[in-house]
Each structure stands twice: as C-alpha cells, then as structure tokens.
C-alpha cells in the first residue's frame with residue numbers, strides 16, 4: 480500500500496491516491512489504486528496516475544463538497560470507474576448551491592454517474608481492507624476511511640482543528656458526537672485530513688481542543 484497526497488484546486492484540498500497492490504515485478508501490469516476526494520485539478524491526478532502506471536478502480540469521497548470532487552466527472556469519463564458517495568450527501572453533491580460550486584465561482588458542478596454506498600459496496604471495500612465510518616457534522620453524509628494504519632478524516636478532523644458546520648446540512652452537535660466516536664479509535668492511527676498537514680490521532684488527542692474532554696463532555700451541551 481502506497482499513499483500519495485496531491486494538493487489540488489484553489490481550496491488546497493488533499494486528494495489521496497492509494498495504491499492497492501504492488502506488481503512492481505511485472506512492469507507491464509499496472510498497479511490498482513483508488514482515489515479519495517479528487518479535487519478540481521484533473522490534470523495533476525491524471526499525470527500522477529499515468530506516471531506511476533496505475534489503474535484506478537474507484538473514487539471514494541469523504542463528503543459531497545465541490546472542492547473534494549471537482550475532478551470526479553473527468554476521472555469518471557476517462558477511466559470509466561464508479562464514484563462512491565454516502566447517501567446522506569447525495570443532495571449536497573448534486574446541488575450546485577449546496578456543494579458550493581455555484582457560489583464560489585467555479586461554475587455549477589453536476590454528476591450523472593455515481594453510486595451511493597450500500598452493503599454491497601461496503602463488502603467490496605472490505606475486501607481491500609478499507610473500512611468506512613459515518614461521521615456526520617461537517618455534512619450529513621461525511622465519512623472517514625480507515626485502511627491499515629491510515630485514517631482519512633476528510634473535513635471532520637484537521638491537525639489542531641475540525642471542520643466548519645455553518646454550510647448547508649452542517650451540525651455542530653452531530654460533529655461533536657462524531658468526535659466522541661473518534662476518541663475510541665487507536666491513537667496510533669495516522670491522520671490524513673481533507674486539508675492541511677498530516678498528524679496522528681495521539682497528537683490530536685493530546686493537542687486538539689475539539690477532542691479534549693473539556694469540549695466533548697462540556698461543550699457538547701452548548702449546541
């Protein structure tokens with residue numbers, strides 16, 4: 480497993496390209512990969528995939544905001560791969576006002592090909608050792624993705640911060656409940672957020688105010 484981070488688009492979203500297999504002894508056979516949050520810079524994604532001789536299998540999105548999926552239509556068109564999204568973010572992803580694409584000057588974004596995550600898709604992901612956890616708050620359908628020692632936290636958790644909850648469908652109370660769930664994860668996990676620098680859960684448990692008992696046991700009642 481190899482994880483490549485590409486920082487894409489005007490909102491500097493972290494797109495992760497995760498290589499699933501290593502066939503390096505077979506130079507002609509491409510390695511499989513999947514793409515987490517293809518931000519709006521298809522050329523960079525495509526250049527990396529071609530340069531590494533990768534074969535994308537699917538796109539998996541942490542949530543439906545446009546900065547995390549701006550290149551999805553082009554990736555789908557070129558590679559003819561499925562695009563997996565949580566059902567509770569379908570409305571956001573498909574609505575240019577809610578996914579913010581029409582408000583932020585990038586032109587309305589829409590999709591005609593996507594698959595809502597269901598039990599069949601969860602089984603398929605588990606075959607690759609990929610596990611999905613529902614973590615609403617930033618959006619209703621926000622998820623985090625765990626694979627081996629990696630945790631891809633989308634806009635739930637950043638280094639020293641958490642995602643905003645003032646956009647359509649956001650909920651501070653839901654976010655706090657999701658952060659409580661996160662406290663049960665192993666501190667050894669590497670945090671790979673949707674924006675900004677990487678961290679570890681241990682570091683966040685120690686230094687991120689929003690994961691402190693003060694906030695989660697006291698502040699949760701403020702909302």
Ligand SMILES: [Fe+2]
Nearest residue numbers: 542544617634
């Ligand atoms: Fe977001």
